[in-house]
Amino acid sequence: MKEFSGFCCSDMETNVSKSNLVYYNQVFDEYGLNVIEDNVSYILIEYCPWCGERLPLSKRDLWFDELEKLGFENPLFESNIPEKYKSDAWYKDEQTGDGSVSSK
Numbered sequence: 001m002k003e004f005s006g007f008c009c010s011d012m013e014t015n016v017s018k019s020n021l022v023y024y025n026q027v028f029d030e031y032g033l034n035v036i037e038d039n040v041s042y043i044l045i046e047y048c049p050w051c052g053e054r055l056p057l058s059k060r061d062l063w064f065d066e067l068e069k070l071g072f073e074n075p076l077f078e079s080n081i082p083e084k085y086k087s088d089a090w091y092k093d094e095q096t097g098d099g100s101v102s103s104k
């Protein structure tokens with residue numbers, strides 16, 4: 001994960017980037033504990049286990065809503081979704097207002 005500095009504390013940063021303990025899903029802006037057994041799923045967490053800070057609310061539902069509006073019925077399994085929805089760009093764009101979403 002490149003150029004992401006929005007972690008609540010250095011413990012979180014270390015455990016996301018250097019250990020396999022916490023998974024940060026940049027697309028949905030959500031944190032989870034990796035399930036070691038299957039190495040695929042993770043258990044969502046709402047608070048940082050180290051500093052106790054409230055973590056960002058998952059944008060998972062919003063992501064599905066937006067892609068549904070664009071006509072993708074099952075976006076997780078479609079490979080041709082717009083590029084920005086494959087990273088954090090889809091919500092970063094809207095927050096800063098420099099995206100191409102609606103104003104131009």
Ligand SMILES: [Zn+2]
Pocket residue numbers: 008009010011012048049050051052053
């Ligand atoms: Zn923290």
